[in-house]
Amino acid sequence: MMVCKTCKEGKQQIDFYLGRRSCKQCVIERIKKSSDPKAKAAYDKSRREARGSELRDYDRRRAKLPHRRASHNEYTRKRRARLKGAVPDSYDREGVMCMYNLAQKLSIITGVGMHVDHIKPLSKGGEHNTGNLQLLAGALNMAKGSSEDFQLSWKKYK
Secondary structure, three states, rough: EEEOOOOOOOEEEHHHHOOOOEEHHHHHHHHHOOOOOOHHHHHHHHHHHHHHHHHHHHHHHHOOOOHHHHHHHHHHHHHHHHHHHOOOOOOOHHHHHHHHHHHHHHHHHHOOOEEEOOOOHHHHOOOOOOOEEEEEEHHHHHHHOOOOOOOOOHHHOO
């Protein structure tokens, strides 16, 4: 015989989930309450009213973390590539994510904004995969635009 910590009733051990101190009936009721969309919306609204600016600041700081930015950049590029039919069947997400993470780390280390660039642009039929990606400084990537045969003149940068 066990006593439920929620309803304080004595019940058989079979009426409890393994490792729980609340009975199955109380657990199910709590889950139903927490999954009610109206109750959740009311809770979210009250939380936003009470701590709105604090939550927004937290979200802004979290979005600027290097791994979050890299993941967001990879997701955005993949979505655009999918719209153009440029995501191959053998898409290597880990490899592409490594490129975006490396770009973020190099940007922090060097202080120069690094971009992941498609060697053959998606607009010209290039694929969104590791074999078609390269790291470029932001200024060079913007100068390159969507051209394939970009010739860099090093004389400008000496």
